[in-house]
Amino acid sequence: xxxxxxxxxxxxxxxxxxxxxxxxxxxxxxxxxxxxxxxxxxxxxxxxxxxxxxxxxxxxxxxxxxxxxxxxxxxxxxxxxxxxxxxxxxxxxxxxxxxxxxxxxxxxxxxxxxxxxxxxxxxxxxxxxxxxxxxxxxxxxxxxxxxxxxxxxxxxxxxxxxxxxxxxxxxxxxxxxxxxxxxxxxxxxxxxxxxxxxxxxxxxxxxxxxxxxxxxxxxxxxxxxxxxxxxxxxxxxxxxxxxxxxxxxxxxxxxxxxxxxxxxxxxxxxxxxxxxxxxxxxxxxxxxxxxxxxxxxxxxxxxxxxxxxxxxxxxxx
Amino acid sequence: xxxxxxxxxxxxxxxxxxxxxxxxxxxxxxxxxxxxxxxxxxxxxxxxxxxxxxxxxxxxxxxxxxxxxxxxxxxxxxxxxxxxxxxxxxxxxxxxxxxxxxxxxxxxxxxxxxxxxxxxxxxxxxxxxxxxxxxxxxxxxxxxxxxxxxxxxxxxxxxxxxxxxxxxxxxxxxxxxxxxxxxxxxxxxxxxxxxxxxxxxxxxxxxxxxxxxxxxxxxxxxxxxxxxxxxxxxxxxxxxxxxxxxxxxxxxxxxxxxxxxxxxxxxxxxxxxxxxxxxxxxxxxxxxxxxxxxxxxxxxxxxxxxxxxxxxxxxxxxxxxxxxxxxxxxx
Numbered sequence: 001x002x003x004x005x006x007x008x009x010x011x012x013x014x015x016x017x018x019x020x021x022x023x024x025x026x027x028x029x030x031x032x033x034x035x036x037x038x039x040x041x042x043x044x045x046x047x048x049x050x051x052x053x054x055x056x057x058x059x060x061x062x063x064x065x066x067x068x069x070x071x072x073x074x075x076x077x078x079x080x081x082x083x084x085x086x087x088x089x090x091x092x093x094x095x096x097x098x099x100x101x102x103x104x105x106x107x108x109x110x111x112x113x114x115x116x117x118x119x120x121x122x123x124x125x126x127x128x129x130x131x132x133x134x135x136x137x138x139x140x141x142x143x144x145x146x147x148x149x150x151x152x153x154x155x156x157x158x159x160x161x162x163x164x165x166x167x168x169x170x171x172x173x174x175x176x177x178x179x180x181x182x183x184x185x186x187x188x189x190x191x192x193x194x195x196x197x198x199x200x201x202x203x204x205x206x207x208x209x210x211x212x213x214x215x216x217x218x219x220x221x222x223x224x225x226x227x228x229x230x231x232x233x234x235x236x237x238x239x240x241x242x243x244x245x246x247x248x249x250x251x252x253x254x255x256x257x258x259x260x261x262x263x264x265x266x267x268x269x270x271x272x273x274x275x276x277x278x279x280x281x282x283x284x285x286x287x288x289x290x291x292x293x294x295x296x297x298x299x300x301x302x303x304x305x306x307x308x309x310x311x312x313x314x315x316x317x
Numbered sequence: 318x319x320x321x322x323x324x325x326x327x328x329x330x331x332x333x334x335x336x337x338x339x340x341x342x343x344x345x346x347x348x349x350x351x352x353x354x355x356x357x358x359x360x361x362x363x364x365x366x367x368x369x370x371x372x373x374x375x376x377x378x379x380x381x382x383x384x385x386x387x388x389x390x391x392x393x394x395x396x397x398x399x400x401x402x403x404x405x406x407x408x409x410x411x412x413x414x415x416x417x418x419x420x421x422x423x424x425x426x427x428x429x430x431x432x433x434x435x436x437x438x439x440x441x442x443x444x445x446x447x448x449x450x451x452x453x454x455x456x457x458x459x460x461x462x463x464x465x466x467x468x469x470x471x472x473x474x475x476x477x478x479x480x481x482x483x484x485x486x487x488x489x490x491x492x493x494x495x496x497x498x499x500x501x502x503x504x505x506x507x508x509x510x511x512x513x514x515x516x517x518x519x520x521x522x523x524x525x526x527x528x529x530x531x532x533x534x535x536x537x538x539x540x541x542x543x544x545x546x547x548x549x550x551x552x553x554x555x556x557x558x559x560x561x562x563x564x565x566x567x568x569x570x571x572x573x574x575x576x577x578x579x580x581x582x583x584x585x586x587x588x589x590x591x592x593x594x595x596x597x598x599x600x601x602x603x604x605x606x607x608x609x610x611x612x613x614x615x616x617x618x619x620x621x622x623x624x625x626x627x628x629x630x631x632x633x634x635x636x637x638x639x640x641x642x643x644x645x646x647x648x
Contacts (some may be wrong), residue, residue: 004414014325015515030404032403032404033403035403037402037403037429038400038403041399041400041402041403042400044399045396045399049406105454107512135482137377140482140483141390141415141485141488141489142415142416142418142483143417144417144420144441151421154421178610194356225453227392230395230421231391231392231395231417231418231421231422232417232418232420232421233415233417233420233484235391235415235416235418236483237390237391237481237483238391238392239392240390240392241390241392243386261575278400279400279403282384282397282400282401283403283404285384287358287384288358288359288384288385288386288397289358289359289387290385292387302498305325308324
């Protein structure tokens, strides 16, 4: 709780500064960087990774880690694919994918919260298990032929902003309220700070952790639907890159990887920074492998600067 | 702490200055920009396609740009292509990791007036203008099975190591290989199809475990350029060289050692450099609003087949590399 009240996390500020430098530079070198189209196209994958990152923020805040997010996204996508294959109406397809994601998350939450198993072991197991199930259900292929009503998520814009991105912003706002003003948000951070103390204080540790992983599952379900809409198809391996991206986004925002502190804005800054820099490097003709290296340099520089500026220095717990 | 902060900010500003000093604006060349996207960057097969395309594009006055995802993953590839759309290339040529998943972003590209080609691996037909194909899936799949069956005398257990289980073109070849075996070689028995994920190390581990799991295994098919060399290495390490037959798709450079050591008799592919060349040539036709014609002679490629109803351009028949001819090829 101390950590939450402290305004000592300067890392998002450093990241914003670095990204602004980068934007000015990219805008100068490439005439396409500031085009509306570039930002529209960029906003969509950002929104998907952003939803998973927000879930990951809660997971990391309570002292856990979720390695299974990519597989949950894939499982939700394949569920949507099967639902569409049986010609279910659009709300039913969406409900099926959300339910699948939530169930997968609840499964993690049950093992981690109630049975007190280590989050890294449980989610490593469910990562492999779920992607195996999803691969088996899809027979290694992809589902196509989704109804237009579902593809709406990809095509629709409001005032030029993709609805996917607006959904992400709405999700982020809800998460911020939950984190700051709900009792549950208070428990999450307290458990991350010191789980034993939280238990002795009579906090509902099991229920809180169950909620954290179930929420992550729900967000993965939403991401699955958005990915299905954007790719007009569903595959088991769809969310593969999202797990590392989400963890990196939370860390880039300055959250301690051991938990006990969280900020939605910092997480949003973290995930946006990754996508803006990746997109800019692509427009600057930077070779793909160098793009990877430079993106990770961003992470290292920001974390180093955060420590230098005193944000992440203090041990908590 | 404030001196720390000042020092950090100063070094950041200095770094930014250094970067800015070393660069100039990129020219906007979108009217002649030809963008080529492989399934993944950094493997020899796509590198030689890039080299062929780059040379031909340069000769035809196109601005050539090559980029792609660093792993074979359809959603990563879609993200890369979405990022490229902001540059409004004139022609976009993509080797699709998944025919369905790539379709929306390619359709979007067409809506923006970009000519879309697929090469090497196709998307849904309405998502592209033309598909530049190396060889028909059926011809290739049946041919590879014939190569294996000839070495096995048409009988015995065999296993297949493919790339990823979701790559549409690999699965199409796989389908025809199995069909050819069922139709022509009923005494052969397929024991396993496993993914090596276009990765030599993974394919090697898969080959090793297959050798352990099936002691009566007499043949392997490597259905992705990384698989046959990995299989050959596993067989040589197990001391089974000459006892287990290998057929499949790979490049001469990757297989040279194993063909020279006689662990592998024949390996099949086509020339990806030629495929790149043809893709660039078709790209140039798109810029000039020309339509490819059946039987037309493309420089450095030869006569091509054009199937206007499916909008497919076929480069030719498969190419077998053996000890006799491998010296002539370098890719």
